[in-house]
Amino acid sequence: MVTNLPTKIETRDLNVYYDTTQALFGIDMVIPKNQVTALIGPSGCGKSTFLRSLNRMNDIILNARTEGTIRIDDQDIYASGVDLADLRRRVGMVFQKSNPFPKSLYENVVYGPKIHGVRDRQTLDELVEKSLQGAGLWEEVKDRLEKSAMELSGGQQQRLCIARALAVEPEILLMDEPASALDPKSTARIEDLIGELRENYTIVIVTHNMQQAARVSDYTAFFYEGHLIEFGETQTLFTKPGNQQTEDYITGRFG
Amino acid sequence: MRLTNQSKQRLPWDTIIRWCMRFIAYSVVVAVGYILFDIVVKGVGSISWEFLTDYPRKGGTEGGILPAIMGTVYLTAGAIIVALPLGMASAIYLSEYASQGRFTRMIRLAIVTLAGVPSIVFGLFGLGLFVLFFNFGTSILAGSLTLAFMILPTIIVSSEEALRAVPRALREGSLALGATRWQTISRNVLPYALPGMFTGSILGIGRAAGETAPILLTVAAFYLPILPSSVFDQVMALPYHLYILATQHPDTTKVLPLQYGTALVLLVLVTAFNLVAIMLRMRFRKKYKW
Numbered sequence: 001m002v003t004n005l006p007t008k009i010e011t012r013d014l015n016v017y018y019d020t021t022q023a024l025f026g027i028d029m030v031i032p033k034n035q036v037t038a039l040i041g042p043s044g045c046g047k048s049t050f051l052r053s054l055n056r057m058n059d060i061i062l063n064a065r066t067e068g069t070i071r072i073d074d075q076d077i078y079a080s081g082v083d084l085a086d087l088r089r090r091v092g093m094v095f096q097k098s099n100p101f102p103k104s105l106y107e108n109v110v111y112g113p114k115i116h117g118v119r120d121r122q123t124l125d126e127l128v129e130k131s132l133q134g135a136g137l138w139e140e141v142k143d144r145l146e147k148s149a150m151e152l153s154g155g156q157q158q159r160l161c162i163a164r165a166l167a168v169e170p171e172i173l174l175m176d177e178p179a180s181a182l183d184p185k186s187t188a189r190i191e192d193l194i195g196e197l198r199e200n201y202t203i204v205i206v207t208h209n210m211q212q213a214a215r216v217s218d219y220t221a222f223f224y225e226g227h228l229i230e231f232g233e234t235q236t237l238f239t240k241p242g243n244q245q246t247e248d249y250i251t252g253r254f255g
Numbered sequence: 256m257r258l259t260n261q262s263k264q265r266l267p268w269d270t271i272i273r274w275c276m277r278f279i280a281y282s283v284v285v286a287v288g289y290i291l292f293d294i295v296v297k298g299v300g301s302i303s304w305e306f307l308t309d310y311p312r313k314g315g316t317e318g319g320i321l322p323a324i325m326g327t328v329y330l331t332a333g334a335i336i337v338a339l340p341l342g343m344a345s346a347i348y349l350s351e352y353a354s355q356g357r358f359t360r361m362i363r364l365a366i367v368t369l370a371g372v373p374s375i376v377f378g379l380f381g382l383g384l385f386v387l388f389f390n391f392g393t394s395i396l397a398g399s400l401t402l403a404f405m406i407l408p409t410i411i412v413s414s415e416e417a418l419r420a421v422p423r424a425l426r427e428g429s430l431a432l433g434a435t436r437w438q439t440i441s442r443n444v445l446p447y448a449l450p451g452m453f454t455g456s457i458l459g460i461g462r463a464a465g466e467t468a469p470i471l472l473t474v475a476a477f478y479l480p481i482l483p484s485s486v487f488d489q490v491m492a493l494p495y496h497l498y499i500l501a502t503q504h505p506d507t508t509k510v511l512p513l514q515y516g517t518a519l520v521l522l523v524l525v526t527a528f529n530l531v532a533i534m535l536r537m538r539f540r541k542k543y544k545w
């Protein structure tokens with residue numbers, strides 16, 4: 001156990017296969033509550049696969065197969081009878097390439113709440129303001145909520161996707177390289193945003209930018225070829241790595 | 256330089272092939288242009304208010320072609336009502352629900368093959384199934400259903416294409432918010448695919464409006480100067496009327512202008528269909544971009 005903070009997510013002997021190739025090997029990980037956990041490692045090492053197993057988005061990849069257990073708040077999310085809609089409401093996701101829906105800003109944000117049965121216009125209006133504020137976008141767009149989301153800049157689109165995820169009031173936010181397609185200024189905004197969101201959400205973020213991991217995260221997990229090599233407090237992992245492979249990676253000797 | 260050498264050698268062939276292609280392309284345009292021109296010039300004289308709104312008289316040598324126009328409108332509308340929902344539902348199933356295995360591939364192959372089946376075969380199929388087996392008789396119902404089955408493959412194929420054009424990221428974004436598969440399709444896929452589905456379908460329907468063979472055996476009346484009162488009635492139809500005037504009429508010279516007039520009306524109708532499709536496509540292409 002790395003920490004004595006309350007646990008939010010716990011994986012036990014997690015194996016994921018694509019057809020017959022194994023992408024994750026026996027991952028045991030404890031992700032603490034209301035902290036930012038960064039996943040780092042060279043590309044193809046299984047970071048996205050791990051992230052997608054946490055909200056069962058691997059289920060929609062036809063050739064993917066998952067073994068092992070993942071508990072969120074002590075509930076096994078791979079048990080039979082788990083309500084996928086409810087799971088994904090509780091575990092929000094922001095994708096590497098921002099994917100705003102070709103609808104108005106307003107419709108983007110209320111998409112999730114409407115799916116989950118919120119109909120009252122006033123409640124929706126409040127959710128829109130709250131979510132856009134949470135994503136640091138409200139001031140920029142409050143006068144053009146009826147405009148198409150496709151008219152926003154790349155950085156604004158990604159923050160809109162964050163707002164859209166926040167609107168269903170999740171407990172966990174999964175982010176897969178959320179800033180990798182953005183310019184430095186937008187990246188800085190997203191990083192600031194993560195800092196603000198950490199108070200209320202458990203955040204798991206994939207990044208292959210190690211400065212970014214060091215800046216935004218409390219805990220860091222280093223993956224290599226489908227194995228979890230090292231997991232620990234970000235500061236410790238970056239200054240005193242306990243493993244040769246981790247050290248090679250963070251000092252830029254490979255990857 | 257070697258590059259110059261090579262291009263010098265290749266130049267004559269390039270030029271010859273280019274001119275051949277250009278000649279062929281222009282010939283096609285000229286041929287089509289000539290046919291259109293011929294029909295318009297010879298047909299426009301017959302077009303009058305009476306021609307469009309009156310019943311035919313004296314075996315079609317006088318009066319108008321209203322029953323044929325209305326017949327074609329009814330048949331096409333009937334085909335749309337049946338084929339559009341059926342085709343769109345099939346496309347949704349094939350592209351969004353069916354597991355993409357061998358069985359689905361076989362279904363797709365069958366659909367593409369069906370699209371290439373000659374229309375007279377659909378006519379015979381309609382005669383056997385709808386007219387005789389279901390005992391609808393030669394009727395609007397049988398004719399519409401036959402046309403519907405003929406254009407179904409086109410609608411399915413173009414609808415599937417429109418669905419596939421919607422980026423996967425939009426489906427994932429919706430699912431990740433906790434939407435079910437059907438919620439995702441109905442709220443975040445179909446709205447963007449519908450314009451494409453409609454345009455592809457309209458093009459198919461335009462074709463159906465001009466077909467003779469499928470209605471020949473299932474609905475079309477030789478000479479029936481009244482409007483139908485139920486879906487079990489026969490009707491006249493523009494393409495069949497044209498065929499009758501051109502080949503089955505004793506007094507060929509007398510009906511020639513009427514023939515051209517009928518052809519022109521059919522042409523305008525089909526062109527109007529296609530124009531609507533093109534306009535829809537342009538409108539929505541601007542609206543949804545990702």
Ligand SMILES: Nc1ncnc2c1ncn2[C@@H]1O[C@H](COP(=O)(O)OP(=O)(O)O)[C@@H](O)[C@H]1O
Nearest residue numbers: 018023042043044045046047048049050061063
């Ligand atoms: N849909 C898929 N089908 C087959 N193999 C996949 C699929 N997605 C990922 N993989 C493989 O699984 C491994 C891990 O991929 P991924 O989780 O995307 O890595 P990362 O996000 O760390 O770059 C890679 O070898 C990749 O090629």
Ligand SMILES: [Mg+2]
Nearest residue numbers: 047048049176
């Ligand atoms: Mg990845």
